[in-house]
Amino acid sequence: MSKMKIKLVTLTAFLAMTAVTQGVQLKDVKPGFAKNVIFLIPDGSSSTVSTLTRAVYNNGESLNIDEMASGMVKTYNSDTFIADSAPAGTALATGWKTQDKLIGVKPKAATLNGARVPEVGDELAPAASVLEAAKLDGKAVGIVATSEVLHATPADFTTHSIHRNNYSVIGEQQVHQNLNVVFGGGKSYLKKDNATEANSKKRTDGEDMLESLQANGYNIVQTLDEMKRLNKDFVWGLFAEKDMPYDLDRDKGTTPSLAEMTEKAIELLSKDKDGFFLMVEGSKVDWAGHANNPIAITSEYAAFDKAVGVALDYAKKNSDTLVVAVTDHGTGGLSIGNLKTSKNYPELPVDVFTKDMKKAKFTEVLTAEKISKDKANTKSLAKEMLGLDLTTEELNMIEKTQKTSEIETILGKAMSERAHLGWTTNGHTGEDVPLYVYTSNYANQLTGTVNNSDIALYIAKAMNLDLDKATDELFVSGKKIKDMGIELDIDSTNKFQPIFKLSKNGKQYTFHENKNYYETDGKKVKFNGIVVFNGKEVFIPNAAIKDIK
Ligand SMILES: [Zn+2]
Numbered sequence: 234m235s236k237m238k239i240k241l242v243t244l245t246a247f248l249a250m251t252a253v254t255q256g257v258q259l260k261d262v263k264p265g266f267a268k269n270v271i272f273l274i275p276d277g278s279s280s281t282v283s284t285l286t287r288a289v290y291n292n293g294e295s296l297n298i299d300e301m302a303s304g305m306v307k308t309y310n311s312d313t314f315i316a317d318s319a320p321a322g323t324a325l326a327t328g329w330k331t332q333d334k335l336i337g338v339k340p341k342a343a344t345l346n347g348a349r350v351p352e353v354g355d356e357l358a359p360a361a362s363v364l365e366a367a368k369l370d371g372k373a374v375g376i377v378a379t380s381e382v383l384h385a386t387p388a389d390f391t392t393h394s395i396h397r398n399n400y401s402v403i404g405e406q407q408v409h410q411n412l413n414v415v416f417g418g419g420k421s422y423l424k425k426d427n428a429t430e431a432n433s434k435k436r437t438d439g440e441d442m443l444e445s446l447q448a449n450g451y452n453i454v455q456t457l458d459e460m461k462r463l464n465k466d467f468v469w470g471l472f473a474e475k476d477m478p479y480d481l482d483r484d485k486g487t488t489p490s491l492a493e494m495t496e497k498a499i500e501l502l503s504k505d506k507d508g509f510f511l512m513v514e515g516s517k518v519d520w521a522g523h524a525n526n527p528i529a530i531t532s533e534y535a536a537f538d539k540a541v542g543v544a545l546d547y548a549k550k551n552s553d554t555l556v557v558a559v560t561d562h563g564t565g566g567l568s569i570g571n572l573k574t575s576k577n578y579p580e581l582p583v584d585v586f587t588k589d590m591k592k593a594k595f596t597e598v599l600t601a602e603k604i605s606k607d608k609a610n611t612k613s614l615a616k617e618m619l620g621l622d623l624t625t626e627e628l629n630m631i632e633k634t635q636k637t638s639e640i641e642t643i644l645g646k647a648m649s650e651r652a653h654l655g656w657t658t659n660g661h662t663g664e665d666v667p668l669y670v671y672t673s674n675y676a677n678q679l680t681g682t683v684n685n686s687d688i689a690l691y692i693a694k695a696m697n698l699d700l701d702k703a704t705d706e707l708f709v710s711g712k713k714i715k716d717m718g719i720e721l722d723i724d725s726t727n728k729f730q731p732i733f734k735l736s737k738n739g740k741q742y743t744f745h746e747n748k749n750y751y752e753t754d755g756k757k758v759k760f761n762g763i764v765v766f767n768g769k770e771v772f773i774p775n776a777a778i779k780d781i782k
Contacts, residue, residue: 256304256680259687265697266677267555268508269372270363271499271544272692274325275537276318276386277519277564280667282534285527285569285654288583289590290535297542298558301669305682308562308666311340311348315663318519319397321561321685322389326362326512328689328700336385336403337362337393338767347684357767358710359393361703363692364510365410369703369761370696373413373466373505377494377540379477379533380516381419382407383434386561390512393708393765393772398432401729405747406763408442408449413466414501414511416494418473420455437729457489466501470494479517479529480536482599491515492539499547508553510696513540521596522564524638525656526645528619529596530567545671552673555695559688560666566657574653581653589651592620597648601640608632621647707762708772719781723771733764733771737781744773751777 275282287296310320311330320331323338330348331340339351339358351358361369368374376387383404385397392406400422407415408423423442428435436442446453452468454460460470472488480490489497495513502509515537521529541558548554569586570578595618603618604611611631615621621644623631630643649656668688670678672695679691693700711721714735722734733744735751743752746766750759762774 257676257678258681259679259683259691259694262677262679262691262694264694266674267672267695268553269503269510269551270367270555270557270692270696271495271511271513271548272325272363273513273515273537273541273544273556273558274322274386275515275518275534275558275560277522277562277661278515278534278537278560278666279563279567279662279664281567281569282518282522282530283538283667285567285586286531286534286538289531289587293583296538297545298538298669301541301545301556301558301671302667303670303678304668304680305665306559306668306688307347307682307684309345309663311343312345315661316562316685317661318385318561319389322386323360324685325559325561325688326364326389327360328686328693329360330684330686334396336388336395336397337390338395347686349686354712357395358770359704359708359765359767359772361700361707362390363689363696363698363700364390364512365707365762366693366698366700366703367508367510367696368411369706370698371507372696373502373507373509375412375414375466375498375502375509375511376417376514377414377491377498377511378417378514378516379480379491380417380514380520381422381473381475382415382417382471383419383422384476384516386514386516387417387512393767395767396432398434400434401428401437402747404436404442405438405440405445406765408445409747409749409763411749411761413505413509414468414498416460416470416472416489416498417516418471418475418477420471421474423471431729438727456487457493458487460489460494460497463497463501466504468501476517476520479521479533479596479598481528481532481594481596490539491536492543495540496543499543503547503551508696510692513544515540518560519564521598522567523659524598524641524645525565525649525659526597526641527567527590527648527652527654528593529598529645530565531590532593532596541669548671548673555677555692556671557688557692558669559685561685563662563664563666565659566655566662568655568657569653571649571653571655573650586652586654589620589648593648594618594620597641597644600644601637604631604640606635615644615647619644619648621651623647706775708765709775709778711771714773714778717778719778721771731766733766733773735773735781740781742777742781744771744777746771751780
């Protein structure tokens with residue numbers, strides 16, 4: 234090797250080292266380095282979940298996600314320390330830390346470090362998500378989830394609502410968002426219902442969203458085979474009435490896995506020459522965390538990791554694709570080791586923690602569901618499905634309850650004791666969570682400890698999108714509309730279906746909450762975006778306002 238070459242090699246090595254040690258901050262990332270983004274969210278997965286999953290389901294070998302670890306993420310809300318999915322997902326989607334229950338809207342109170350304060354009058358105003366900004370830019374967009382697709386995290390990317398349980402609003406907005414691919418559960422929440430109570434997860438407007446999907450030209454599929462046969466987008470795959478089953482309990486012949494849905498979504502979305510944005514949620518890692526169920530939480534995380542593998546495969550073959558993965562918060566406070574291992578923890582081999590878990594063929598949830606009312610099959614089912622030899626005491630506890638959720642908890646506790654696991658809560662936890670980023674060029678890999686809201690800004694910058702501009706374009710407030718000399722009349726005769734009558738120079742334009750069209754001269758005119766109403770103020774896309782002259 235010549236002296237010159239040695240110098241060059243040393244210099245390159247030195248530069249590589251500084252790049253690694255300094256890390257890449259948001260401001261240093263090259264705008265527009267990614268044409269496609271796949272954003273994967275394992276809801277409610279503290280780092281302990283991946284450690285345990287690796288040990289139980291991968292013999293300690295690396296998971297797909299492991300190679301992507303790049304930093305840490307602060308998960309707290311704009312005003313409180315422990316996040317729920319609605320505000321945490323809003324931060325990941327829109328760049329706004331916000332308050333509990335809020336979906337895709339700016340906070341009223343932004344008191345904690347790093348929380349952006351909205352302008353006066355802009356409280357509870359919708360903020361554009363990276364998905365909406367990508368769509369506005371001509372990219373194909375999609376969401377994949379194992380919960381109902383109306384659940385908080387997928388809703389954060391596609392809708393704007395002041396309450397996460399307002400499925401009437403959330404479903405209707407999703408149906409009118411022109412999403413290219415939607416895969417998950419939740420069919421029953423889209424069906425016609427005449428509920429009179431707001432935020433009840435039921436339809437309050439008497440409209441049938443499955444009919445609206447068909448009227449909007451969507452293809453609806455409901456089985457794995459139907460999904461496999463798809464060769465073009467503009468599709469909703471609804472694979473369950475509510476949430477999809479846990480991966481371990483799934484009928485592999487009829488219900489797609491998260492990885493299979495992810496693969497199909499990428500296949501369909503990647504046909505768009507302008508690129509795509511895809512959000513993938515492993516929704517029920519969180520549900521298993523709430524129930525303190527070790528089998529459900531790790532097997533569900535393993536299924537999530539397979540979806541990460543699919544995304545990574547695609548990104549490694551397509552260098553213009555960015556893959557980001559981060560959970561929104563921890564759930565359950567899982568620990569490897571518990572109060573009973575306080576003294577002997579260093580002596581315990583891995584096997585002591587994993588051997589009982591490895592015997593489980595199904596989750597605690599399905600096992601609890603299968604136990605009969607008379608409890609005659611408890612002992613045999615626990616053995617068959619979970620590999621558990623229940624003690625007399627455990628059997629007696631199950632004997633005393635008819636609630637499936639309580640049986641689940643007892644089974645989860647039994648497994649946790651054998652595996653020496655601890656849990657601290659049935660709620661969420663407030664610690665920082667790992668950030669995972671894969672890009673073909675490490676000069677664009679976000680590192681360090683960042684806020685959850687920074688992830689949205691990073692993804693937007695990667696695709697060369699401006700979220701504030703997208704917000705201005707998609708959500709012109711009623712106040713601004715009036716300032717333009719347009720008359721605006723809100724008709725809330727039917728409080729679940731308000732109508733907005735805009736008029737100028739004697740010509741009237743009728744808009745409907747959550748919909749993507751207006752009516753004028755007896756004609757329906759469609760626009761990109763949706764009408765959002767937060768109970769006080771209406772927001773209408775600029776594309777529609779421009780038509781009013
Ligand atoms: Zn949760």
